[in-house]
Each structure stands twice: as structure tokens, then as C-alpha cells.
Amino acid sequence: MATIVAPLNFSPVEDAEALRKAFEGWGSDEKTIISILGHRYSYQRQQIRKAYEELYQEDLVKRLESELSGDFEKAVYRWILEPADRDAVLAHVAIKSDNKDVIVEISCIYSPEELLAVRRAYHNRYKRSLEEDVAAHTTGDLRRLLVALVSTFRYGGDEINARLANSEADVLHDDIKDKKNHEEVIRILSTRSKSQLIATFNRYRDDHGSSITKHLLGESSDDFRKVLRTAIHCIVDLEKYYEKVLRNVIKKVGTDEDALTRVIVTRAEKDLKDIKELYLKRNSVPLELAVAKDTHGDYKDFLLTLLGKNE
Numbered sequence: 001m002a003t004i005v006a007p008l009n010f011s012p013v014e015d016a017e018a019l020r021k022a023f024e025g026w027g028s029d030e031k032t033i034i035s036i037l038g039h040r041y042s043y044q045r046q047q048i049r050k051a052y053e054e055l056y057q058e059d060l061v062k063r064l065e066s067e068l069s070g071d072f073e074k075a076v077y078r079w080i081l082e083p084a085d086r087d088a089v090l091a092h093v094a095i096k097s098d099n100k101d102v103i104v105e106i107s108c109i110y111s112p113e114e115l116l117a118v119r120r121a122y123h124n125r126y127k128r129s130l131e132e133d134v135a136a137h138t139t140g141d142l143r144r145l146l147v148a149l150v151s152t153f154r155y156g157g158d159e160i161n162a163r164l165a166n167s168e169a170d171v172l173h174d175d176i177k178d179k180k181n182h183e184e185v186i187r188i189l190s191t192r193s194k195s196q197l198i199a200t201f202n203r204y205r206d207d208h209g210s211s212i213t214k215h216l217l218g219e220s221s222d223d224f225r226k227v228l229r230t231a232i233h234c235i236v237d238l239e240k241y242y243e244k245v246l247r248n249v250i251k252k253v254g255t256d257e258d259a260l261t262r263v264i265v266t267r268a269e270k271d272l273k274d275i276k277e278l279y280l281k282r283n284s285v286p287l288e289l290a291v292a293k294d295t296h297g298d299y300k301d302f303l304l305t306l307l308g309k310n311e
Contacts, residue, residue, distance in 0.1 A: 001273040003308035006041045012051035015040070019048070020056060028067040030298040037080060038305035042269060045080050071257045072299040078265045079306070084117035088125050090262060091118065095133050100146065100227050101245075102262070103134060107149035108234035109241075112156055119150070141182045141224045148190035149231065155193040165196065169203040176215055182224065189228070194235050201236060239271060243278045250290050260291070260303070268306040276307065 015036050022029035037045060052060040064076055078086050087106055094102035106118055122130040134146050168188050175185040192200070204212045216229045233241045242263050249256040267275060279287040288309050292300055 001271060002269045003272040003276065004039065004041070004268050004306055005308055006039050006044060010040070010044060012044070012047040013055070015048045016052035016055055016060070019052065019060065023063060023067050030068070030072070031301075033064075033068075033076065034298065034302050034305055037076060038302055042083055046082060049080065068298075070299065071261065071295075072297065072302060074258075075261045075265060075299060075302055078261065079302075082121075083266075083269075084114070084121040085125065087118040087266070088121035088130075090266075091122060091130055092126060092133070093258075095137050098137070100142075100223070101230055103146055103150060104227060104230045105234055105241075107146075107152070108231045109238045112153045115150070116153060141186070142227060145182070145186050145189070145224065145227060145231075148186050152190045154191070157193060158195045159193075160195055160199045162199065165199040165203045166207075168192075168200045169207055172200065172204055172212060173208055173215075176212070185228065189231055197235050201232065239274050239278050242267060242275045243282060246275070246279055246287065246290075247283060250294055257295075257299075260295075264291075264303050264306050272307065 018032060018036060022032040036048075040048065049060045052058065052063075061077065061080055064080065065073060068076055078089065081089065087110075090102055091106055094100070107115060110118065119130050122128070122133075126133070131147050131151050134150055135143055138146055171184050172188060175182055188200070189197070201212055208215070213229050213232050216225050216232075230241075233244075245259060245263055249259040263275075264272065276287045279285075279290075283290070288304055288307050291303050291307065295303060
């Protein structure tokens with residue numbers, strides 16, 4: 001479930017006018033910006049952008065970039081973009097900074113339609129394909145795996161072929177043991193539906209006495225196996241995956257604001273409430289309290305708003 005609290009009845013024109021007023025004078029009225037944008041769904045934010053441009057012949061996104069700064073500006077910028085366009089930006093930044101987890105998240109957590117929308121948005125924004133840029137920044141089996149994942153259009157149904165799960169569990173086991181040839185594991189991970197893959201992973205655990213991710217952990221810890229483990233975690237339990245991301249970024253010395261922003265901004269309209277509940281269960285601390293302790297100022301207030309603190 002989502003965490004943001006947004007009114008069903010709102011006026012894009014009134015919001016655009018209030019934002020314009022917040023930009024006037026010395027410095028911006030950040031509280032107004034947060035109270036409006038932090039309480040609007042994606043379709044509402046796009047209507048505000050359109051109304052603002054029609055009223056003032058100015059791009060609201062560019063105005064926000066010029067008025068705000070630091071982590072707060074980055075969070076608001078990513079929040080106000082259309083989801084697919086935002087994810088294209090996240091993917092581009094991740095490729096440049098060699099952050100493979102973001103590419104895996106987009107490839108393995110998003111629905112086939114959502115992933116296709118991100119690839120189209122990437123085309124429009126960067127005049128190149130996402131696959132092209134992923135391939136240009138990777139090599140070997142890692143390149144083959146990531147390009148296959150971002151290129152896939154999985155079947156989204158719940159049907160399971162038990163016989164196939166049984167046979168491919170053995171194929172995965174043999175492929176992981178073979179440190180030279182990973183063609184089959186790449187094929188299976190990038191073509192099967194999530195339901196079919198979960199059935200295969202469950203069969204793997206039953207037949208081989210341990211989960212596939214634990215077996216991968218026991219192998220040499222190269223980039224290929226790390227990315228493979230991340231992909232499996234994303235496919236099997238996205239809430240558990242995101243909870244661990246949040247736990248790691250908050251507990252490390254010096255909070256990873258990019259990762260913190262990414263999870264909250266991308267999941268606030270989807271399942272952040274469920275991720276919050278899991279975080280509390282695993283850490284005995286509310287996520288809002290952990291975020292408030294590790295952030296400050298307008299950035300903190302904005303993240304807490306997206307987390308539903310004012311609910």
C-alpha cells in the first residue's frame with residue numbers, strides 16, 4: 001500500500017499559483033512546496049506541471065531545480081517527474097556510477113509494461129537505448145545478464161509448470177557450479193515469468209538443501225554472482241529486498257542519500273507502507289524515526305511527508 005496522503009479533489013491551477021508564490025521573494029517557501037507536491041499523486045503532479053506552464057510559460061521542473069538545492073532538490077526533482085521518466089534518469093545515473101542494483105531493480109521488480117515504459121522514456125530522454133548503455137559499461141557474463149534482464153518482456157501470469165521448475169532447478173544448480181559457462185542461468189532468469197522462477201527457486205531449495213542465493217554466497221563473490229543474487233532477491237520478495245536496502249543505507253556510516261531517496265520516491269505510491277511495516281518488525285524502530293535521525297532540514301521533512309508522517 002502507498003504511504004502518501006493526497007486529496008482526491010484538488011485544483012491544479014490553484015496549486016500552480018501557490019507554487020509560483022512560493023518561488024517569489026528572497027529564497028523559496030519550502031514548506032509550501034512540500035505541502036503541495038508531497039501530497040499529490042503522480043497524475044496530479046503532471047496536471048500541476050501542465051497548469052504551471054500554461055499560466056507562466058515556464059517549466060515547473062526547471063524552476064524547482066533553480067530554486068532548490070542539495071538532497072532536497074534531487075528528491076523533489078525525482079518525485080515530480082513521470083514515473084517512467086524518473087526511472088530512466090535513475091537508470092542513467094546508475095550506469096554512469098556503476099550502480100548495478102538500480103538496473104536490476106528496474107528489470108526484475110517492475111512489471112513488463114513498466115519496464116517497457118522505462119525503456120521508451122530512456123530512448124526519448126537520452127536518444128539511445130537502455131540496453132545500449134548497459135552493454136557499453138559492462139563486459140562478459142555480467143554484460144550478457146544485465147542486457148538480457150533489461151531487454152526482457154516477461155509473461156506476467158501466475159501459471160506454473162511444475163515439471164519445468166523441477167528440471168530447471170537442476171539446470172541452475174549445475175550452471176552455478178560451472179564457473180565458466182552461465183548461458184543457461186542467464187536464459188532462465190531473463191525469460192521465465194516471476195511465478196515460474198519462484199517455483200523453480202523453491203524446487204532448488206527442496207532438492208539441494210539450501211536456497212540458490214545461499215549457494216551463490218558460498219561461491220566466489222564476483223560481480224556476476226552479486227548481481228545474480230540481487231536479481232533473485234528482487235524477484236522473490238521485493239518488500240524484503242527494499243527493507244534490506246533501507247536498513248543498510250541507514251545503518252552505514254554516512255547515510256547513502258541517493259539510495260534512501262530512490263526507495264522512498266519510487267515506492268511511496270506503491271508499497272512503501274508494507275515496506276515500513278517490515279522495517280519496524282525487523283529493526284524494532286519505525287522507519288520514520290530512523291529517517292528523521294539520519295537526515296535534516298527540508299530534505300528530512302520531504303521524505304517524512306512521503307512516508308505519510310502527517311497521516
